[in-house]
Amino acid sequence: MSSKLIQPPSIAASRRAIPRRTRNPKVFVSFTNSNGRTLSFSDIPNRLRPIFIGKVTEQSSCSSSTNEQQQQVEEGRTVSQIKEELYEALKGINRGIFGVKSDKKTEIEGLVKLLECWNPTPEPTGELDKIGGCWRLIYSTITVLGSKRTKLGLRDFVSLGDLLQQIDIAQGKTVHVLKFDVRGLNLLDGEFRIVASFKISSKSTVEITYESSTIKPEQLMNIFRKNMDLLLGIFNPEGLFEISYLDEDIQVGRDGKGNVFVLERTE
Template structure:
């Protein structure tokens, strides 16, 4: 039997990676590396995934037995996505911070998805990337004085964060929608226009071009904090697409921030 070993970043080689509780009963074939460097493998039907020190995850190759392949496939992409959507409920995309246990749960689910990426070379399949995507989770946060300066504690509410990707033009438009209480500006928005070019089989380099805030009343509110808005939301830099299918995209920027986006109209 042959297998493919996925080695996590060195900084996490001896760290605790938790398997979300709702997936603990799933059957799988995995190998664990203990601190003595010994590998312990399990493929028994009764094995339950638990919170352990995980050094390597063994993915079965085409040479695996039918029984082992069935065990591996029982944790499907659809199941992981369902668990991820459930975990993301009530956290407002993580914009204003997430409790550590919830963040660990989401991170574990994201990594499980990345291990099952159906599009390992996404920049070679640009038709899957084009269109409109809605941010449903990010590790970028607006906390403390930044949140206060932007009025996001009291009279300004943050609406949808959208990413419009035009493959033909090589452009992306990032749209942040705002609702300002008392001014009836339900359609206020901050737009960032950028260009992109392919830098590898799984990444693109994004270059900032311009930004605008509409309507004018909203511009008057945010004018003195435009630099702060760009500091937080400017997409410029390298973006690695680590998971992509017909309705979900996961990526990481050059600073290691995670973004989960869902296709929308």
């Protein structure tokens, strides 16, 4: 009679569960030195070699953009061209206040991210003189739709004019002005004004605190009186605000709610 040595199932299974070691495993190591530079290494056994050296920046918005977007710039699209494309994309959408089609919104936000990747002022709160002055909103992801738009009369009775931001660096104040045209009352120069203060929170972020608001003239106040909380809830700038792109002409910012704002300098 022949006999066979039968291995217990548990031992056989445990051996099969152990994967074979691969040869020459690679390990990636990175660290930041005192000069703010990141060094990364590929560890091929017994040898370390640098594979990337780059400057560390505090710009979260750019890091979320795709490699394809960055490649588009590297292949020849200049910042001026990106800005021209952005202005072209913004035509006819009334700053996005009353909604934008999804494909158009994707196009605009893609261009905004490209700009953020080439921000010439990565630490804007350290160069406050570049922020001061008057800015006009040309795009925002904040929208006034449906019943909100109806309650505020922003369909036929009231037209929304310029949205301006006046920044006084010396006083640490911002004044946000919403211009209105109320054709029904022959008012061509009404406005909603919000005064706020700001303080530096980080190299690219400020914290905005609401102080007061007024509506002029009195006839316009009578229209909005019942919906003041709604109006303020939409346009109140209070909270953290990150300046993600800043040059002589354009400012891009993001608030704590994820809204995007694009502003152009104006007199």
